[in-house]
Amino acid sequence: xxxxxxxxxxxxxxxxxxxxxxxxxxxxxxxxxxxxxxxxxxxxxxxxxxxxxxxxxxxxxxxxxxxxxxxxxxxxxxxxxxxxxxxxxxxxxxxxxxxxxxxxxxxxxxxxxxxxxxxxxxxxxxxxxxxxxxxxxxxxxxxxxxxxxxxxxxxxxxxxxxxxxxxxxxxxxxxxxxxxxxxxxxxxxxx
Amino acid sequence: xxxxxxxxxxxxxxxxxxxxxxxxxxxxxxxxxxxxxxxxxxxxxxxxxxxxxxxxxxxxxxxxxxxxxxxxxxxxxxxxxxxxxxxxxxxxxxxxxxxxxxxxxxxxxxxxxxxxxxxxxxxxxxxxxxxxxxxxxxxxxxxxxxxxxxxxxxxxxxxxxxxxxxxxxxxxxxxxxxxxxxxxxxxxxxx
Amino acid sequence: xxxxxxxxxxxxxxxxxxxxxxxxxxxxxxxxxxxxxxxxxxxxxxxxxxxxxxxxxxxxxxxxxxxxxxxxxxxxxxxxxxxxxxxxxxxxxxxxxxxxxxxxxxxxxxxxxxxxxxxxxxxxxxxxxxxxxxxxxxxxxxxxxxxxxxxxxxxxxxxxxxxxxxxxxxxxxxxxxxxxxxxxxxxxxxx
Amino acid sequence: xxxxxxxxxxxxxxxxxxxxxxxxxxxxxxxxxxxxxxxxxxxxxxxxxxxxxxxxxxxxxxxxxxxxxxxxxxxxxxxxxxxxxxxxxxxxxxxxxxxxxxxxxxxxxxxxxxxxxxxxxxxxxxxxxxxxxxxxxxxxxxxxxxxxxxxxxxxxxxxxxxxxxxxxxxxxxxxxxxxxxxxxxxxxxxx
DNA sequence: GATGAATGAGCGTTCATTCAT
DNA sequence: GATGAATGAACGCTCATTCAT
Numbered sequence: 001x002x003x004x005x006x007x008x009x010x011x012x013x014x015x016x017x018x019x020x021x022x023x024x025x026x027x028x029x030x031x032x033x034x035x036x037x038x039x040x041x042x043x044x045x046x047x048x049x050x051x052x053x054x055x056x057x058x059x060x061x062x063x064x065x066x067x068x069x070x071x072x073x074x075x076x077x078x079x080x081x082x083x084x085x086x087x088x089x090x091x092x093x094x095x096x097x098x099x100x101x102x103x104x105x106x107x108x109x110x111x112x113x114x115x116x117x118x119x120x121x122x123x124x125x126x127x128x129x130x131x132x133x134x135x136x137x138x139x140x141x142x143x144x145x146x147x148x149x150x151x152x153x154x155x156x157x158x159x160x161x162x163x164x165x166x167x168x169x170x171x172x173x174x175x176x177x178x179x180x181x182x183x184x185x186x187x188x189x190x191x
Numbered sequence: 192x193x194x195x196x197x198x199x200x201x202x203x204x205x206x207x208x209x210x211x212x213x214x215x216x217x218x219x220x221x222x223x224x225x226x227x228x229x230x231x232x233x234x235x236x237x238x239x240x241x242x243x244x245x246x247x248x249x250x251x252x253x254x255x256x257x258x259x260x261x262x263x264x265x266x267x268x269x270x271x272x273x274x275x276x277x278x279x280x281x282x283x284x285x286x287x288x289x290x291x292x293x294x295x296x297x298x299x300x301x302x303x304x305x306x307x308x309x310x311x312x313x314x315x316x317x318x319x320x321x322x323x324x325x326x327x328x329x330x331x332x333x334x335x336x337x338x339x340x341x342x343x344x345x346x347x348x349x350x351x352x353x354x355x356x357x358x359x360x361x362x363x364x365x366x367x368x369x370x371x372x373x374x375x376x377x378x379x380x381x382x
Numbered sequence: 383x384x385x386x387x388x389x390x391x392x393x394x395x396x397x398x399x400x401x402x403x404x405x406x407x408x409x410x411x412x413x414x415x416x417x418x419x420x421x422x423x424x425x426x427x428x429x430x431x432x433x434x435x436x437x438x439x440x441x442x443x444x445x446x447x448x449x450x451x452x453x454x455x456x457x458x459x460x461x462x463x464x465x466x467x468x469x470x471x472x473x474x475x476x477x478x479x480x481x482x483x484x485x486x487x488x489x490x491x492x493x494x495x496x497x498x499x500x501x502x503x504x505x506x507x508x509x510x511x512x513x514x515x516x517x518x519x520x521x522x523x524x525x526x527x528x529x530x531x532x533x534x535x536x537x538x539x540x541x542x543x544x545x546x547x548x549x550x551x552x553x554x555x556x557x558x559x560x561x562x563x564x565x566x567x568x569x570x571x572x573x
Numbered sequence: 574x575x576x577x578x579x580x581x582x583x584x585x586x587x588x589x590x591x592x593x594x595x596x597x598x599x600x601x602x603x604x605x606x607x608x609x610x611x612x613x614x615x616x617x618x619x620x621x622x623x624x625x626x627x628x629x630x631x632x633x634x635x636x637x638x639x640x641x642x643x644x645x646x647x648x649x650x651x652x653x654x655x656x657x658x659x660x661x662x663x664x665x666x667x668x669x670x671x672x673x674x675x676x677x678x679x680x681x682x683x684x685x686x687x688x689x690x691x692x693x694x695x696x697x698x699x700x701x702x703x704x705x706x707x708x709x710x711x712x713x714x715x716x717x718x719x720x721x722x723x724x725x726x727x728x729x730x731x732x733x734x735x736x737x738x739x740x741x742x743x744x745x746x747x748x749x750x751x752x753x754x755x756x757x758x759x760x761x762x763x764x
Numbered sequence: 765g766a767t768g769a770a771t772g773a774g775c776g777t778t779c780a781t782t783c784a785t
Numbered sequence: 786g787a788t789g790a791a792t793g794a795a796c797g798c799t800c801a802t803t804c805a806t
Contacts, residue, residue, distance in 0.1 A: 406597050486681075490677070490681035492598070495741065498741065499741075526753070528750075528753065529744055531735075531738050531744045532731075532735060532738075532753075532754060535731040535738065535754075536754070536757050539730030539731045539733070539734045540723075540726040540727045540761065542730070543726040543730045544722075544723060544726050547722050547726070550689070552689070553723060562723075563726075563727070566717070566727050566762070567727075569761045570757040570761035
């Protein structure tokens with residue numbers, strides 16, 4: 001029951017409720033209740049609602065990042081590294097629907113825009129890993145020489161939408177289909 | 192000063208505010224104020240907030256649909272028809288940033304999920320136009336034989352994200368880059 | 383379509399809606415719609431909502447009064463005249479449920495208290511008919527020498543409640559039971 | 574300063590305002606103000622306005638019920654028990670004008686009809702006390718064999734109206750007159 | 765005279781945040 | 786540190802009344 005525990009409980013409760021009910025369907029009191037703490041307690045760990053939401057985003061982002069970075073075949077060709085990343089990405093979010101929903105909600109909220117703006121001004125190390133892969137791919141002339149934002153869109157957009165459709169039941173994103181969508185994204189990127 | 196005028200004012204004000212501030216940042220009173228009408232007046236034209244939001248979506252959706260359908264080269268090959276549609280789509284939303292933002296907000300809200308579900312159960316004529324193009328493409332074996340949802344994702348996701356980035360300043364989606372992204376999407380779809 | 387017609391239409395619509403839905407469940411717009419007139423038109427005939435409600439009360443009160451007065455056996459004993467009045471009263475309100483409901487609503491609203499107060503200050507001719515019967519009964523020593531308000535309560539309260547129960551289905555106030563309740567009220571009044 | 578205090582304050586304020594101004598003349602904000610609490614505080618104790626009104630009714634009903642039941646001469650004749658109940662009833666509501674007004678308002682509102690319906694379907698223990706007295710009176714052939722609703726009307730209607738007149742100043746219901754009205758009601762009931 | 769579109773004050777209710785305990 | 790009762794501004798919506806046509 002150290003300080004970390006309560007903070008973790010709050011974040012877990014917040015993720016569940018915000019993911020399931022949307023950013024506007026989860027009052028602080030409900031988050032507190034699910035976390036098993038008093039409503040006021042949340043404010044000892046997070047200055048306010050916005051800070052909770054933003055820090056939770058960073059936390060969840062870290063998780064997928066760790067998955068992607070781990071066991072990364074850094075010495076293999078760009079194409080292989082791309083496939084490794086994207087399949088890890090899909091696998092992680094198929095296994096963690098709440099995390100997926102949370103990230104999606106975040107990106108499609110006013111927070112998301114703010115977040116992207118800050119990224120643009122000060123590219124932190126987080127993104128750099130994938131960022132660098134794409135830059136290297138451009139240099140090696142295996143992927144198209146496009147603005148980095150466009151590369152990200154071609155690489156991630158269809159995959160992220162497909163994960164969403166998987167969780168909402170519009171699509172059964174099994175291993176075979178996952179392979180296909182990653183290959184298709186690669187087709188759109190490669191020279 | 193006919194009846195249509197006030198309804199139009201309200202829809203325009205609603206689009207601006209909902210697009211700019213998100214669905215939860217635009218109270219009815221503010222919409223009324225921007226439209227230059229009393230708060231109660233909105234309810235003469237729209238039963239409630241949900242109806243306003245949904246009807247506004249239909250209206251805006253109609254606009255892009257008209258653009259896409261008009262001058263469609265129905266007798267040309269799938270590939271050419273695809274390029275025509277996608278470039279019309281991009282051009283329209285580059286010219287109408289508020290419409291773009293509104294549609295995006297709508298899709299990423301509970302309304303959007305509801306909307307997709309209804310589409311899935313009862314595909315109305317609206318979507319069928321593009322839907323049929325893709326089905327025909329699959330039959331002619333020029334595009335991959337994938338679930339229709341996946342085809343839509345490959346075709347639209349990178350383009351839609353790029354339009355967003357254009358409006359937020361992350362990307363300058365000029366004609367050349369538009370051509371590239373459409374071609375890339377086609378690369379991901381074609382066999 | 384003379385002036386009287388529209389006024390009558392409005393009063394009829396108001397009675398129906400106010401009786402059926404309560405004084406707070408019938409907006410002016412709805413009354414206007416049912417009456418087949420514009421919302422503003424009501425205000426040409428009645429200064430405001432309160433006036434409409436009050437004048438409608440007077441009108442409906444007049445109707446039962448006319449029934450009671452007509453064919454009144456003025457030369458018969460008090461007891462017989464009492465039975466004649468009360469049975470006419472019951473018959474009228476059994477036949478006119480909306481009028482009954484309206485009168486009831488009126489009496490149990492702030493209007494009702496106001497109305498009673500005005501009656502107390504200036505006893506108009508309306509009530510005098512029954513009022514005089516009771517006073518004469520007291521003089522002849524056939525009914526108890528009680529304050530007139532008390533006499534009214536003993537005479538009317540059980541009957542009015544029974545009519546209410548008849549209309550709400552709690553009681554079947556057929557002719558036999560009507561006879562019984564009138565006799566019972568008389569039992570409570572007579573010396 | 575225990576939890577009960579604030580709940581009691583709110584109920585007292587609600588009773589005063591609803592009794593004095595009618596069910597439609599007492600906004601929640603005004604109740605809160607009179608109770609000396611914030612508007613939102615009411616909702617910690619009562620789910621919504623309807624619940625507040627209904628619970629307040631139960632509370633007030635309980636009070637008169639306790640008075641009537643206490644010191645009840647259960648082994649005395651029906652007539653004597655009737656007099657005991659009715660005089661206790663009158664005494665209580667003479668002493669508590671707001672409670673009287675509240676109960677009256679409640680009965681003459683949509684809540685009251687609902688309440689009567691529920692009573693009719695499932696006669697709970699509350700009413701049974703008086704109910705049983707009347708049924709026993711019918712069995713012993715000391716009161717008329719009438720539908721129970723009619724018995725209640727004969728027994729209570731003139732008394733309740735007289736209490737109302739007492740509070741509005743139309744009648745001075747002193748002990749002597751109270752005795753008379755109870756006796757008169759008994760006269761209307763007895764065989 | 766008649767209309768009905770327009771109004772805006774007022775309602776019941778929610779919830780992020782505070783603070784006395 | 787932890788609590789949760791209390792707050793009150795803000796919301797979506799209603800409807801009696803007005804007034805330009």
